[in-house]
Amino acid sequence: MTRYKTYVLFILCTFLQLFVPSIAQETGTTNISCNYKYNQEYTNDSEFRKNIEKIPSVLNSTGASENTFFNFSIGNETETVNVIALCRGDLILDTTRCQSCLSAAYEELVDKCTKEKESIIWKDECMLRYSDRNIFNIMTTEPSDTDNNDGNATAKNFGKNLRCLLDKLQAAAAAGTSEMKIATGNISVPQGTTFGLVQCTPDFSAQECKDCLGEAFGKLPDCCINKIGGRVVMPSCNVRYETGSAPFYFRTAAQIRGTGYILNLYLI
Structure with a gap:
């Protein structure tokens, strides 16, 4: 039987003010x-x-x-x-x-x-x-690559609030099952919204998923500091965030089927 697992959390973080485009940006990157x-x-x-x-x-x-x-x-x-x-x-x-x-x-x-x-x-x-080598059930973080949105984030505490969101998504994705390890969330304020998505291949343990995403987060400062969007891709996990009025993903948490944990986070 299909199950939906949606958790809405209200997390106290520093209030974030954003000056952003009116739509979320698609990188279209390969x-x-x-x-x-x-x-x-x-x-x-x-x-x-x-x-x-x-x-x-x-x-x-x-x-x-x-x-x-x-x-x-x-x-x-x-x-x-x-x-x-x-x-x-x-x-x-x-x-x-x-x-x-x-x-x-x-x-x-x-x-x-x-x-x-x-x-x-x-x-x-x-x-x-x-x-030709065995790649199954082996957590791998290289090769990796990064991309960023050219738009600059000028808001105070943008990076701090982004990390707050990503940390929550990291824990949520790791808590998924062998079928799906993904979490989506957003920071919603009147001036705009930063949407985030993190995902691991679901054949890893919760700790391995956390470790992979932790390494991915560690690459964000080099590629994406003060950028309104960024992406880090690795063989075993990936992270992406974009700022705008609509998410870059196509389903809300309540619509995603599966046994993974999908979170919507609203930072206030």
Whole structure:
């Protein structure tokens, strides 16, 4: 039976004043890494390449109508392709969009990483990675990448209040289950709203999820200090925040199906 778990918390933090655009910004960013600190390659006529080409069909046949997280292997012991795919958790009610994102991610990944045995791509709504090495149940924070919104946050205590929000989301996402580890929330004030989303691949423990997100948060000052939006992507987790009048994700917490914990946070 489908269950909804929505928690609304009122958290006392420093009041935040924002001067922001009228809409939340979409980055539309794609980040790709081919063979990060890894030198294994394949040829176009190899069995490994043939197994890579099977990824889309396997994704389409592994419960796509019910899932936003996939992990599977293709091939024999010597030419195995290990695959992890993750869609943003708010797409649980729109798995067609999830599949479309993963299909586009696959095409871009094999186009850019033409011979590397270990590759990963992050898009706004999904992540896809594969390797000949075992990548299952291994918390991984590299390779990583960052993006930011060009708009500047001029409000006093912007960073402090953002961290307050992200810390709460970190704990909430880690409290999820083996099906979903995601949390969304926002800082809502008259001048605008900062929306946040954090997510881990759900095959990790609560502590591993916290640790991964902690490392992601640690990269925000270098990429995104005083910016109204920012994103850090890693193989095992990701974080994003944007400031505007509407969230960058497509479902409110009450609409997201699953057993993960989804929070709306209102800081006052």
